[in-house]
Amino acid sequence: MSETLRIEERDSHVLAVLDRPEKRNAIDQELVDALHRLCARLEVERRTLVLAGSGGTFAAGADIAQLRERRATDALAGINTRCFQRIRALPMPVIAVLDGYALGGGAELAYAADIRIGTPTLTIGNPETGLGIIAAAGATWRLKEIVGDALASEMLLTGRLLGADEALAAGLVSAVLEPEAALARAVELADRIAALDPAATQATKRSLLAPASAHPEIDLAEQAVLFESPEKHRRMTAFLERRSAKRTQETR
Incomplete structure:
Protein backbone atom coordinates (compact mmCIF):
# COMPACT_ATOMS: atom_id res chain seq x y z
CA MET A 1 0.00 0.00 0.00
CA SER A 2 1.31 3.45 -0.92
CA GLU A 3 0.41 6.81 0.53
CA THR A 4 1.27 8.46 -2.79
CA LEU A 5 -1.12 6.50 -5.03
CA ARG A 6 -4.76 6.18 -3.97
CA ILE A 7 -6.48 3.25 -5.67
CA GLU A 8 -10.25 2.86 -5.88
CA GLU A 9 -11.95 -0.26 -7.21
CA ARG A 10 -14.84 0.43 -9.58
CA ASP A 11 -17.13 -1.94 -11.45
CA SER A 12 -15.73 -1.18 -14.89
CA HIS A 13 -12.24 0.04 -14.06
CA VAL A 14 -9.58 0.84 -11.50
CA LEU A 15 -9.18 4.51 -10.55
CA ALA A 16 -5.64 5.47 -9.52
CA VAL A 17 -5.14 8.97 -8.11
CA LEU A 18 -1.67 10.46 -7.74
CA ASP A 19 -1.85 11.73 -4.18
CA ARG A 20 1.04 14.00 -3.22
CA PRO A 21 -0.86 17.31 -3.25
CA GLU A 22 1.74 19.05 -1.09
CA LYS A 23 4.28 18.32 -3.87
CA ARG A 24 1.78 18.89 -6.71
CA ASN A 25 1.90 15.12 -7.27
CA ALA A 26 5.56 15.17 -8.33
CA ILE A 27 6.62 11.70 -9.42
CA ASP A 28 9.12 10.26 -6.95
CA GLN A 29 10.55 6.77 -6.46
CA GLU A 30 7.75 5.74 -4.09
CA LEU A 31 5.12 6.70 -6.66
CA VAL A 32 7.00 4.87 -9.42
CA ASP A 33 7.14 1.76 -7.23
CA ALA A 34 3.40 2.02 -6.53
CA LEU A 35 2.65 2.34 -10.25
CA HIS A 36 4.74 -0.77 -10.94
CA ARG A 37 2.74 -2.72 -8.34
CA LEU A 38 -0.50 -1.54 -9.91
CA CYS A 39 0.73 -2.56 -13.37
CA ALA A 40 1.61 -6.02 -12.07
CA ARG A 41 -2.03 -6.36 -10.99
CA LEU A 42 -3.56 -5.02 -14.18
CA GLU A 43 -1.36 -7.17 -16.39
CA VAL A 44 -3.11 -10.16 -14.80
CA GLU A 45 -6.58 -8.80 -14.05
CA ARG A 46 -6.77 -6.94 -17.39
CA ARG A 47 -8.97 -4.03 -16.39
CA THR A 48 -9.21 -0.49 -17.72
CA LEU A 49 -7.17 2.06 -15.76
CA VAL A 50 -8.26 5.65 -15.10
CA LEU A 51 -5.41 7.90 -13.94
CA ALA A 52 -6.00 11.24 -12.20
CA GLY A 53 -4.29 13.61 -9.79
CA SER A 54 -5.38 15.10 -6.47
CA GLY A 55 -5.54 18.73 -5.43
CA GLY A 56 -6.23 20.24 -8.84
CA THR A 57 -3.00 18.95 -10.41
CA PHE A 58 -2.28 15.85 -12.47
CA ALA A 59 1.49 15.82 -11.93
CA ALA A 60 3.75 18.87 -12.00
CA GLY A 61 6.78 16.80 -13.01
CA ALA A 62 9.33 14.45 -11.56
CA ASP A 63 10.52 15.08 -8.00
CA ILE A 64 13.34 17.56 -8.67
CA ALA A 65 15.05 16.94 -5.33
CA GLN A 66 15.42 13.26 -6.22
CA LEU A 67 16.19 13.99 -9.86
CA ARG A 68 19.04 16.34 -8.92
CA GLU A 69 20.84 13.52 -7.11
CA ARG A 70 20.56 10.97 -9.91
CA ARG A 71 23.62 10.12 -11.98
CA ALA A 72 24.42 8.38 -15.27
CA THR A 73 23.63 4.93 -13.95
CA ASP A 74 20.19 6.14 -12.88
CA ALA A 75 19.56 7.61 -16.33
CA LEU A 76 20.49 4.32 -17.98
CA ALA A 77 18.19 2.44 -15.60
CA GLY A 78 15.26 4.43 -17.02
CA ILE A 79 13.42 4.75 -13.71
CA ASN A 80 10.45 6.71 -15.07
CA THR A 81 10.85 5.44 -18.63
CA ARG A 82 10.37 1.77 -17.74
CA CYS A 83 7.41 2.58 -15.54
CA PHE A 84 5.66 4.58 -18.25
CA GLN A 85 6.44 1.91 -20.85
CA ARG A 86 4.74 -0.61 -18.63
CA ILE A 87 1.68 1.62 -18.28
CA ARG A 88 1.57 2.14 -22.04
CA ALA A 89 1.72 -1.63 -22.62
CA LEU A 90 -1.10 -2.55 -20.22
CA PRO A 91 -3.51 -4.96 -21.94
CA MET A 92 -6.60 -2.79 -21.46
CA PRO A 93 -6.99 0.94 -22.17
CA VAL A 94 -5.55 3.65 -19.94
CA ILE A 95 -7.52 6.91 -19.61
CA ALA A 96 -5.85 9.97 -18.08
CA VAL A 97 -7.79 12.89 -16.60
CA LEU A 98 -5.49 15.92 -16.83
CA ASP A 99 -6.38 18.68 -14.39
CA GLY A 100 -4.02 21.62 -13.85
CA TYR A 101 -0.33 20.98 -14.42
CA ALA A 102 0.91 17.99 -16.40
CA LEU A 103 4.56 18.90 -16.78
CA GLY A 104 7.80 17.04 -17.42
CA GLY A 105 7.43 13.51 -16.13
CA GLY A 106 3.75 14.22 -15.49
CA ALA A 107 3.27 15.05 -19.17
CA GLU A 108 5.17 11.90 -20.17
CA LEU A 109 2.92 9.83 -17.94
CA ALA A 110 -0.05 11.43 -19.71
CA TYR A 111 1.45 10.65 -23.13
CA ALA A 112 1.57 6.97 -22.11
CA ALA A 113 -2.23 6.87 -21.79
CA ASP A 114 -4.48 5.75 -24.65
CA ILE A 115 -7.07 8.48 -24.05
CA ARG A 116 -6.53 11.87 -22.42
CA ILE A 117 -9.25 14.22 -21.15
CA GLY A 118 -8.32 17.73 -20.06
CA THR A 119 -9.83 20.39 -17.83
CA PRO A 120 -9.87 24.16 -18.48
CA THR A 121 -6.88 24.68 -16.16
CA LEU A 122 -4.67 22.18 -18.00
CA THR A 123 -1.10 23.26 -18.71
CA ILE A 124 0.97 20.54 -20.36
CA GLY A 125 4.47 20.29 -21.75
CA ASN A 126 8.11 19.49 -21.18
CA PRO A 127 10.39 22.19 -19.74
CA TRP A 141 8.98 9.54 -29.45
CA ARG A 142 5.39 9.58 -28.16
CA LEU A 143 4.63 13.29 -28.41
CA LYS A 144 5.31 13.52 -32.15
CA GLU A 145 3.02 10.54 -32.73
CA ILE A 146 0.26 12.43 -30.92
CA VAL A 147 0.65 16.02 -32.15
CA GLY A 148 2.99 15.69 -35.15
CA ASP A 149 6.65 16.52 -35.71
CA ALA A 150 6.31 20.29 -36.00
CA LEU A 151 4.54 20.97 -32.72
CA ALA A 152 6.41 18.24 -30.82
CA SER A 153 9.74 19.70 -31.92
CA GLU A 154 8.73 23.20 -30.87
CA MET A 155 7.47 22.01 -27.49
CA LEU A 156 10.53 19.89 -26.71
CA LEU A 157 13.16 22.27 -28.07
CA THR A 158 11.74 25.49 -26.63
CA GLY A 159 9.90 24.26 -23.54
CA ARG A 160 6.61 25.60 -24.89
CA LEU A 161 3.64 24.70 -22.70
CA LEU A 162 0.13 24.22 -24.06
CA GLY A 163 -3.05 25.38 -22.39
CA ALA A 164 -6.28 23.40 -22.55
CA ASP A 165 -7.59 24.89 -25.80
CA GLU A 166 -4.24 24.43 -27.55
CA ALA A 167 -3.98 20.85 -26.31
CA LEU A 168 -7.48 20.14 -27.63
CA ALA A 169 -6.74 21.72 -31.01
CA ALA A 170 -3.52 19.68 -31.28
CA GLY A 171 -5.31 16.41 -30.47
CA LEU A 172 -3.33 15.97 -27.28
CA VAL A 173 -6.62 15.65 -25.38
CA SER A 174 -9.94 14.46 -26.80
CA ALA A 175 -12.11 16.79 -24.70
CA VAL A 176 -11.87 19.67 -22.24
CA LEU A 177 -14.38 19.54 -19.40
CA GLU A 178 -14.70 20.86 -15.87
CA PRO A 179 -12.91 18.54 -13.39
CA GLU A 180 -15.97 16.60 -12.19
CA ALA A 181 -17.30 16.27 -15.72
CA ALA A 182 -13.88 15.18 -16.99
CA LEU A 183 -13.72 12.37 -14.45
CA ALA A 184 -17.32 11.46 -15.27
CA ARG A 185 -16.41 11.28 -18.95
CA ALA A 186 -13.51 8.96 -18.13
CA VAL A 187 -15.87 6.73 -16.14
CA GLU A 188 -18.38 6.80 -19.00
CA LEU A 189 -15.66 5.67 -21.41
CA ALA A 190 -14.53 2.94 -19.04
CA ASP A 191 -18.13 1.74 -18.74
CA ARG A 192 -18.46 1.70 -22.52
CA ILE A 193 -15.24 -0.28 -22.86
CA ALA A 194 -16.44 -2.77 -20.23
CA ALA A 195 -19.52 -3.52 -22.36
CA LEU A 196 -17.36 -4.53 -25.33
CA ASP A 197 -15.52 -7.80 -25.91
CA PRO A 198 -12.32 -7.67 -23.82
CA ALA A 199 -10.43 -9.87 -26.29
CA ALA A 200 -11.32 -7.57 -29.18
CA THR A 201 -10.40 -4.49 -27.13
CA GLN A 202 -7.02 -5.96 -26.22
CA ALA A 203 -6.37 -6.99 -29.83
CA THR A 204 -7.22 -3.47 -30.97
CA LYS A 205 -4.79 -1.96 -28.45
CA ARG A 206 -2.00 -4.33 -29.53
CA SER A 207 -2.58 -3.31 -33.14
CA LEU A 208 -2.60 0.39 -32.27
CA LEU A 209 0.72 0.03 -30.44
CA ALA A 210 2.40 -1.93 -33.25
CA PRO A 211 4.85 -0.10 -35.56
CA ALA A 212 3.73 0.78 -39.07
CA SER A 213 5.90 -2.00 -40.48
CA ALA A 214 3.79 -4.59 -38.62
CA HIS A 215 0.61 -3.68 -40.52
CA PRO A 216 -1.48 -5.19 -42.01
CA GLU A 217 -0.10 -8.54 -40.90
CA ILE A 218 -0.73 -7.93 -37.20
CA ASP A 219 -4.32 -6.87 -37.89
CA LEU A 220 -4.98 -10.00 -39.94
CA ALA A 221 -3.40 -12.26 -37.32
CA GLU A 222 -5.45 -10.67 -34.52
CA GLN A 223 -8.61 -10.93 -36.62
CA ALA A 224 -7.92 -14.59 -37.38
CA VAL A 225 -7.92 -15.38 -33.67
CA LEU A 226 -11.10 -13.38 -33.06
CA PHE A 227 -12.89 -15.02 -36.01
CA GLU A 228 -12.55 -18.34 -34.17
CA SER A 229 -13.81 -16.90 -30.87
CA PRO A 230 -17.11 -18.17 -29.40
CA GLU A 231 -17.68 -14.63 -28.09
CA LYS A 232 -17.57 -13.24 -31.64
CA HIS A 233 -20.20 -15.79 -32.70
CA ARG A 234 -22.35 -15.03 -29.65
CA ARG A 235 -22.23 -11.28 -30.10
CA MET A 236 -22.92 -11.40 -33.84
CA THR A 237 -25.79 -13.83 -33.35
CA ALA A 238 -27.30 -11.54 -30.71
CA PHE A 239 -26.92 -8.57 -33.08
CA LEU A 240 -28.68 -10.40 -35.92
CA GLU A 241 -31.47 -11.55 -33.61
CA ARG A 242 -32.03 -7.99 -32.34
CA ARG A 243 -32.14 -6.67 -35.91
CA SER A 244 -34.58 -9.38 -36.96
CA ALA A 245 -36.83 -8.66 -33.98
CA LYS A 246 -36.77 -4.93 -34.76
CA ARG A 247 -37.73 -5.54 -38.39
CA THR A 248 -40.56 -7.80 -37.31
CA GLN A 249 -41.91 -5.06 -35.03
CA GLU A 250 -41.63 -2.46 -37.79
CA THR A 251 -43.68 -4.57 -40.23
CA ARG A 252 -46.56 -5.07 -37.82
Whole structure:
Protein backbone atom coordinates (compact mmCIF):
# COMPACT_ATOMS: atom_id res chain seq x y z
CA MET A 1 0.00 0.00 0.00
CA SER A 2 1.31 3.45 -0.92
CA GLU A 3 0.41 6.81 0.53
CA THR A 4 1.27 8.46 -2.79
CA LEU A 5 -1.12 6.50 -5.03
CA ARG A 6 -4.76 6.18 -3.97
CA ILE A 7 -6.48 3.25 -5.67
CA GLU A 8 -10.25 2.86 -5.88
CA GLU A 9 -11.95 -0.26 -7.21
CA ARG A 10 -14.84 0.43 -9.58
CA ASP A 11 -17.13 -1.94 -11.45
CA SER A 12 -15.73 -1.18 -14.89
CA HIS A 13 -12.24 0.04 -14.06
CA VAL A 14 -9.58 0.84 -11.50
CA LEU A 15 -9.18 4.51 -10.55
CA ALA A 16 -5.64 5.47 -9.52
CA VAL A 17 -5.14 8.97 -8.11
CA LEU A 18 -1.67 10.46 -7.74
CA ASP A 19 -1.85 11.73 -4.18
CA ARG A 20 1.04 14.00 -3.22
CA PRO A 21 -0.86 17.31 -3.25
CA GLU A 22 1.74 19.05 -1.09
CA LYS A 23 4.28 18.32 -3.87
CA ARG A 24 1.78 18.89 -6.71
CA ASN A 25 1.90 15.12 -7.27
CA ALA A 26 5.56 15.17 -8.33
CA ILE A 27 6.62 11.70 -9.42
CA ASP A 28 9.12 10.26 -6.95
CA GLN A 29 10.55 6.77 -6.46
CA GLU A 30 7.75 5.74 -4.09
CA LEU A 31 5.12 6.70 -6.66
CA VAL A 32 7.00 4.87 -9.42
CA ASP A 33 7.14 1.76 -7.23
CA ALA A 34 3.40 2.02 -6.53
CA LEU A 35 2.65 2.34 -10.25
CA HIS A 36 4.74 -0.77 -10.94
CA ARG A 37 2.74 -2.72 -8.34
CA LEU A 38 -0.50 -1.54 -9.91
CA CYS A 39 0.73 -2.56 -13.37
CA ALA A 40 1.61 -6.02 -12.07
CA ARG A 41 -2.03 -6.36 -10.99
CA LEU A 42 -3.56 -5.02 -14.18
CA GLU A 43 -1.36 -7.17 -16.39
CA VAL A 44 -3.11 -10.16 -14.80
CA GLU A 45 -6.58 -8.80 -14.05
CA ARG A 46 -6.77 -6.94 -17.39
CA ARG A 47 -8.97 -4.03 -16.39
CA THR A 48 -9.21 -0.49 -17.72
CA LEU A 49 -7.17 2.06 -15.76
CA VAL A 50 -8.26 5.65 -15.10
CA LEU A 51 -5.41 7.90 -13.94
CA ALA A 52 -6.00 11.24 -12.20
CA GLY A 53 -4.29 13.61 -9.79
CA SER A 54 -5.38 15.10 -6.47
CA GLY A 55 -5.54 18.73 -5.43
CA GLY A 56 -6.23 20.24 -8.84
CA THR A 57 -3.00 18.95 -10.41
CA PHE A 58 -2.28 15.85 -12.47
CA ALA A 59 1.49 15.82 -11.93
CA ALA A 60 3.75 18.87 -12.00
CA GLY A 61 6.78 16.80 -13.01
CA ALA A 62 9.33 14.45 -11.56
CA ASP A 63 10.52 15.08 -8.00
CA ILE A 64 13.34 17.56 -8.67
CA ALA A 65 15.05 16.94 -5.33
CA GLN A 66 15.42 13.26 -6.22
CA LEU A 67 16.19 13.99 -9.86
CA ARG A 68 19.04 16.34 -8.92
CA GLU A 69 20.84 13.52 -7.11
CA ARG A 70 20.56 10.97 -9.91
CA ARG A 71 23.62 10.12 -11.98
CA ALA A 72 24.42 8.38 -15.27
CA THR A 73 23.63 4.93 -13.95
CA ASP A 74 20.19 6.14 -12.88
CA ALA A 75 19.56 7.61 -16.33
CA LEU A 76 20.49 4.32 -17.98
CA ALA A 77 18.19 2.44 -15.60
CA GLY A 78 15.26 4.43 -17.02
CA ILE A 79 13.42 4.75 -13.71
CA ASN A 80 10.45 6.71 -15.07
CA THR A 81 10.85 5.44 -18.63
CA ARG A 82 10.37 1.77 -17.74
CA CYS A 83 7.41 2.58 -15.54
CA PHE A 84 5.66 4.58 -18.25
CA GLN A 85 6.44 1.91 -20.85
CA ARG A 86 4.74 -0.61 -18.63
CA ILE A 87 1.68 1.62 -18.28
CA ARG A 88 1.57 2.14 -22.04
CA ALA A 89 1.72 -1.63 -22.62
CA LEU A 90 -1.10 -2.55 -20.22
CA PRO A 91 -3.51 -4.96 -21.94
CA MET A 92 -6.60 -2.79 -21.46
CA PRO A 93 -6.99 0.94 -22.17
CA VAL A 94 -5.55 3.65 -19.94
CA ILE A 95 -7.52 6.91 -19.61
CA ALA A 96 -5.85 9.97 -18.08
CA VAL A 97 -7.79 12.89 -16.60
CA LEU A 98 -5.49 15.92 -16.83
CA ASP A 99 -6.38 18.68 -14.39
CA GLY A 100 -4.02 21.62 -13.85
CA TYR A 101 -0.33 20.98 -14.42
CA ALA A 102 0.91 17.99 -16.40
CA LEU A 103 4.56 18.90 -16.78
CA GLY A 104 7.80 17.04 -17.42
CA GLY A 105 7.43 13.51 -16.13
CA GLY A 106 3.75 14.22 -15.49
CA ALA A 107 3.27 15.05 -19.17
CA GLU A 108 5.17 11.90 -20.17
CA LEU A 109 2.92 9.83 -17.94
CA ALA A 110 -0.05 11.43 -19.71
CA TYR A 111 1.45 10.65 -23.13
CA ALA A 112 1.57 6.97 -22.11
CA ALA A 113 -2.23 6.87 -21.79
CA ASP A 114 -4.48 5.75 -24.65
CA ILE A 115 -7.07 8.48 -24.05
CA ARG A 116 -6.53 11.87 -22.42
CA ILE A 117 -9.25 14.22 -21.15
CA GLY A 118 -8.32 17.73 -20.06
CA THR A 119 -9.83 20.39 -17.83
CA PRO A 120 -9.87 24.16 -18.48
CA THR A 121 -6.88 24.68 -16.16
CA LEU A 122 -4.67 22.18 -18.00
CA THR A 123 -1.10 23.26 -18.71
CA ILE A 124 0.97 20.54 -20.36
CA GLY A 125 4.47 20.29 -21.75
CA ASN A 126 8.11 19.49 -21.18
CA PRO A 127 10.39 22.19 -19.74
CA GLU A 128 13.24 19.72 -19.07
CA THR A 129 15.92 21.50 -21.13
CA GLY A 130 15.63 24.46 -18.76
CA LEU A 131 16.76 22.10 -16.00
CA GLY A 132 19.71 20.76 -17.96
CA ILE A 133 18.17 17.44 -18.98
CA ILE A 134 15.98 16.05 -21.77
CA ALA A 135 12.48 14.60 -21.67
CA ALA A 136 13.72 11.02 -21.73
CA ALA A 137 10.67 9.13 -20.42
CA GLY A 138 8.73 8.98 -23.66
CA ALA A 139 8.18 12.52 -24.91
CA THR A 140 10.75 12.42 -27.73
CA TRP A 141 8.98 9.54 -29.45
CA ARG A 142 5.39 9.58 -28.16
CA LEU A 143 4.63 13.29 -28.41
CA LYS A 144 5.31 13.52 -32.15
CA GLU A 145 3.02 10.54 -32.73
CA ILE A 146 0.26 12.43 -30.92
CA VAL A 147 0.65 16.02 -32.15
CA GLY A 148 2.99 15.69 -35.15
CA ASP A 149 6.65 16.52 -35.71
CA ALA A 150 6.31 20.29 -36.00
CA LEU A 151 4.54 20.97 -32.72
CA ALA A 152 6.41 18.24 -30.82
CA SER A 153 9.74 19.70 -31.92
CA GLU A 154 8.73 23.20 -30.87
CA MET A 155 7.47 22.01 -27.49
CA LEU A 156 10.53 19.89 -26.71
CA LEU A 157 13.16 22.27 -28.07
CA THR A 158 11.74 25.49 -26.63
CA GLY A 159 9.90 24.26 -23.54
CA ARG A 160 6.61 25.60 -24.89
CA LEU A 161 3.64 24.70 -22.70
CA LEU A 162 0.13 24.22 -24.06
CA GLY A 163 -3.05 25.38 -22.39
CA ALA A 164 -6.28 23.40 -22.55
CA ASP A 165 -7.59 24.89 -25.80
CA GLU A 166 -4.24 24.43 -27.55
CA ALA A 167 -3.98 20.85 -26.31
CA LEU A 168 -7.48 20.14 -27.63
CA ALA A 169 -6.74 21.72 -31.01
CA ALA A 170 -3.52 19.68 -31.28
CA GLY A 171 -5.31 16.41 -30.47
CA LEU A 172 -3.33 15.97 -27.28
CA VAL A 173 -6.62 15.65 -25.38
CA SER A 174 -9.94 14.46 -26.80
CA ALA A 175 -12.11 16.79 -24.70
CA VAL A 176 -11.87 19.67 -22.24
CA LEU A 177 -14.38 19.54 -19.40
CA GLU A 178 -14.70 20.86 -15.87
CA PRO A 179 -12.91 18.54 -13.39
CA GLU A 180 -15.97 16.60 -12.19
CA ALA A 181 -17.30 16.27 -15.72
CA ALA A 182 -13.88 15.18 -16.99
CA LEU A 183 -13.72 12.37 -14.45
CA ALA A 184 -17.32 11.46 -15.27
CA ARG A 185 -16.41 11.28 -18.95
CA ALA A 186 -13.51 8.96 -18.13
CA VAL A 187 -15.87 6.73 -16.14
CA GLU A 188 -18.38 6.80 -19.00
CA LEU A 189 -15.66 5.67 -21.41
CA ALA A 190 -14.53 2.94 -19.04
CA ASP A 191 -18.13 1.74 -18.74
CA ARG A 192 -18.46 1.70 -22.52
CA ILE A 193 -15.24 -0.28 -22.86
CA ALA A 194 -16.44 -2.77 -20.23
CA ALA A 195 -19.52 -3.52 -22.36
CA LEU A 196 -17.36 -4.53 -25.33
CA ASP A 197 -15.52 -7.80 -25.91
CA PRO A 198 -12.32 -7.67 -23.82
CA ALA A 199 -10.43 -9.87 -26.29
CA ALA A 200 -11.32 -7.57 -29.18
CA THR A 201 -10.40 -4.49 -27.13
CA GLN A 202 -7.02 -5.96 -26.22
CA ALA A 203 -6.37 -6.99 -29.83
CA THR A 204 -7.22 -3.47 -30.97
CA LYS A 205 -4.79 -1.96 -28.45
CA ARG A 206 -2.00 -4.33 -29.53
CA SER A 207 -2.58 -3.31 -33.14
CA LEU A 208 -2.60 0.39 -32.27
CA LEU A 209 0.72 0.03 -30.44
CA ALA A 210 2.40 -1.93 -33.25
CA PRO A 211 4.85 -0.10 -35.56
CA ALA A 212 3.73 0.78 -39.07
CA SER A 213 5.90 -2.00 -40.48
CA ALA A 214 3.79 -4.59 -38.62
CA HIS A 215 0.61 -3.68 -40.52
CA PRO A 216 -1.48 -5.19 -42.01
CA GLU A 217 -0.10 -8.54 -40.90
CA ILE A 218 -0.73 -7.93 -37.20
CA ASP A 219 -4.32 -6.87 -37.89
CA LEU A 220 -4.98 -10.00 -39.94
CA ALA A 221 -3.40 -12.26 -37.32
CA GLU A 222 -5.45 -10.67 -34.52
CA GLN A 223 -8.61 -10.93 -36.62
CA ALA A 224 -7.92 -14.59 -37.38
CA VAL A 225 -7.92 -15.38 -33.67
CA LEU A 226 -11.10 -13.38 -33.06
CA PHE A 227 -12.89 -15.02 -36.01
CA GLU A 228 -12.55 -18.34 -34.17
CA SER A 229 -13.81 -16.90 -30.87
CA PRO A 230 -17.11 -18.17 -29.40
CA GLU A 231 -17.68 -14.63 -28.09
CA LYS A 232 -17.57 -13.24 -31.64
CA HIS A 233 -20.20 -15.79 -32.70
CA ARG A 234 -22.35 -15.03 -29.65
CA ARG A 235 -22.23 -11.28 -30.10
CA MET A 236 -22.92 -11.40 -33.84
CA THR A 237 -25.79 -13.83 -33.35
CA ALA A 238 -27.30 -11.54 -30.71
CA PHE A 239 -26.92 -8.57 -33.08
CA LEU A 240 -28.68 -10.40 -35.92
CA GLU A 241 -31.47 -11.55 -33.61
CA ARG A 242 -32.03 -7.99 -32.34
CA ARG A 243 -32.14 -6.67 -35.91
CA SER A 244 -34.58 -9.38 -36.96
CA ALA A 245 -36.83 -8.66 -33.98
CA LYS A 246 -36.77 -4.93 -34.76
CA ARG A 247 -37.73 -5.54 -38.39
CA THR A 248 -40.56 -7.80 -37.31
CA GLN A 249 -41.91 -5.06 -35.03
CA GLU A 250 -41.63 -2.46 -37.79
CA THR A 251 -43.68 -4.57 -40.23
CA ARG A 252 -46.56 -5.07 -37.82
